[in-house]
Amino acid sequence: MRAGSNLPIIAPIRDLNLDRTTELQFAKKHGIKIDNVAKKFSIDQNLWGRAIEGGVLEDAYKEPPDDAFIWVKTKNLPNKPSYLEIKFEKGIPTSVDGKSKNPVDLIEYLNKKAGAAGIGIVDHIEDRVVGIKSREVYETPAATCLIEAHSDLEKMVHTKHQTKFKSLVDDEWSWLVYSGLWEDPLKRDLDSFVEQTQKNVTGTVKLKLYKGSLRVVGRKSKYSLYSHDIATYGKGSTFDQKLSKGFVELWGLQSTEANKFKKNR
Template sequence: MTGKAILAFSGGLDTSVVVKYLQEQHNLDVVTVTIDVGQGDDQKKIAAKAKKLGVKRHYNIDARKEFVEKYIFPSIKANALYQKKYCLATALARPLIAEKVLEIAKKEKVTALAHGCSGKGNDQVRFDITLRAGSNLPIIAPIRDMNLDRTTELKFANKHGIKIDNVAKRFSIDQNLWGRAIEGGVLEDPFNEPPADAFIWVKTKNLSTKPSYLEIKFEKGVPVAVDGKVMQPINLIEYINKKAGAAGVGIVDHIEDRVVGIKSREVYETPAASCLIEAHSDLEKMVHTKHETKFKAIVDDEWSWLAYSGLWQDPLKSNLDAFIEESQSRVTGTVKIKMLQGSMRVVGRKSKYSLYSHDIATYGSESTFDQKLAKGFVELWGMQSTEANKLQKKR
């Protein structure tokens, strides 16, 4: 094969090795793209490494604002937690990265698309489906296609003079604005407690004995202000990450079912995501009817599954998006969260669209609820259940 390939490039072991495989095994010129979704990496350093590897051109794209507004905010509206735990941080970023790669691919008129995903993870699914949805070009994935392992990659890198930072690092990290995924090392034994030094965002020692609070204001399902301050999307998430993390909030440790069928032990740091999703879900329950709440939970679960599974492009997700967006018209209000030594819970909420009525709910003498009406309701509500129970006893 001759021509030009484009690669989403992080500068780590996998993508550095892939550059050389594309050049040597496939005889391809390589264009690399680094998309900033809040990894915290040194973009200049990554660009310099790409140049040293002999790529024809390298692009740095700051997509943080788009990531928050078009991916994170929709996930908040969907209360998106895969298997009730994972906030989808990596899963949300992958289709955005793939979309940006396709934009540069068109500009550069490449003949092939490439990525550094393995055949064991979910990212191959997320990249491949988004890339195939937007292009008919072949996809080359050397790590997967050649069944490469870390030891083989390190030998290849050493042979070709590819410098790899932190070769002896204890964990594999994937980080963006919405979360930090920690894998590998001692965590591969699911009975091992994650060591304290695995965490950067969430404080695990010497936590304050005094509670701290977050007051999050939403407008139509979107967080717009925290602690009385209107903030830009990126700043809002960073602020909550820092404050909740300092209170020890945001560690997720669970057994996860990957798309490819593997069960994996996953550890995440998600302070802002944990707080924002909990607050949003609580506010919805205040302004939605019980029928809306019940049905939306089904929609949210399916939305989370589609996003996790790389099916961001599926028409069903667009259909669910439309329902979710419509459901947010009354999700406006403020939620108060109390945080103390790693715990977090909602302790207050208010909204101009609240369906909670003090006059009806109160047990005081000022209640407007006529209790006598309940007798007939209870009789009718349980009629079939009680009759069925009587019938079973006769049999």
Template sequence: MINVRIVLAYSGGLDTSVILKLMQEKLGAEVITVTVDVGQKDDFEKIEEKAYKFGAVKHYYIDAKEEFAENYVCKAIKANALYENAYPLSTALARPLIVEKLVEVAKKEGAGIIAHGCTGKGNDQVRFNLGIKALMPEAEILQPVAEWNLTRDWEMEYAKKHGIPVSDKIYSIDENIWGRSIEGGVLEDPSIEPPEEVFEWTVSIEKAPDKPEYVTIGFENGVPVSLNGEKMKLLELILKLNEIAGKHGVGRIDHIEDRSVGIKSREVYEAPAAVTLIKAHQDLEKLTLTKWVIEFKSIVDSKWSWLVYNGLWYEPLRLALEGFIDEAEKAVNGEVTVKLWKGNAIVVGRKSDNALYDVKMATYEKFSTFDQKLAKGFIELFGMQSVLAYNMLHGVHSTSNISEIKEAIKTLE
């Protein structure tokens, strides 16, 4: 192949550096590398140097942190997004944004092929491939690790031959502003407690401060807009809360997860801000939304999370669900106070002008406006069918005199 132009999602790690060289070697390709900054703590200048050193004809660095917060994380907060009630979707949320930037570069540079370093075992291949197909259906997708059956041992040997630095790191780590995922090493044995060395954003419960810290988070239309009374952009708020909650050991997640490809995997995450904000947001919803909206929204939230996790960002159902979510969130305004202590984010206070809680109705004091006499009739009607069904199934008969009832009917006639 001659004059093949390929856009490569480039992290600067072993996989993508090997792929960069291989595509030149096997395909004679001109490779344009793209690194999207969603909050990972990388040296982006060194990544660019590596890209050119190993043969890239052009490199793009794209700072997308604020866009990620405003257009992606924002939606996840409103949806209380926790895949399988545990994972805040940090990696999953970032993939559609990265795909969008890859496609933009591919169209700009006239490249017909988009490549990435995903394996054939993980979820990211689904997210990348479906996203590219949706945004640029004419593009060819190249997935060398899976298509060329690359193994880590082979990659390391190839890297040594071509002067590509080989890291001795044990763990595979992906991070952005919304969370940090850690895989590999002893973590592949789900019976072993994660060693402290895998954590960077959070301290252990044993080392967390003995004194709790309180934070107050302000929400407008379901979106965090202030921290401890100070208005700030969502990106700044998340970064600040990652720091505050992390030092109290909040946000460690260790669970067994069902991947898109059917594999069960042990996943370890750090997400201090995500855990804190979702807890606060859910609590404010309880204060401001009717029980019927909350009940139905829990179904919507779960489905939204499932779609995002499984790479279906461009599925029309996501947009339809967000229509409902956005409408419901119009009432979710107010402040929530969270107590951060020894690995826990505990909601201890909440207030809102839209609160459906009325102390005059809820109180047991004499100023209560609730008419307790109404309860008796309500109970009769509320449980009538359940009681009748139980009596029927268990042979419990009414003590009413049937003949008296018949006589009463005749009188009415």
């Protein structure tokens, strides 16, 4: 989207208002090869994922056919689980399975490994900026793994107040970017907040992948706020349980007072 610039936007496909059938006829006339999947669906693809729409997917109740997917395996999945270990430094993924990788190689590696385990299909109803509700199907193996791992690591190193508020920021930031408002001042403001929150998001997260199921099975960080000595139920616990009595009374004080009126009704 144009922002802070007088450059014209040249978008012939949009300006000509072409439908899918006309586009395919144009491609055939001019010798432009279209693969079989693209003939059935409208495909947008980049490093981060594949967006699949149109065709039979316009029936929101119809299950996507297996041939719609290229990155994510949907049949004959491995009978044994596989694991991923993703290392983050200040919120940025820097290595996977013990090997340092640049961002492009890391994403490609995750797309391949997670996709082979059936991870990364998203099928949902989406609200477009122009007001249309659309059924969107995505293949995002790497993104699915990275978001899950990163979110889990944040929970380990952030206070509950940071975690709660950042979820609001994440939603707003995502909406701005989805809406094409990359250059909006609010987006830059949120960038500053996010950057600050990532200073301690350093550590490693272990993921288990098995037949389309993804879950975190381990995490560690030198900035972890999780303390075994405090959290343990064993004899070595340093948490004084007697402190809970006063806390519970104070925490529920207003609720207790408010409920007195309920009893008198």
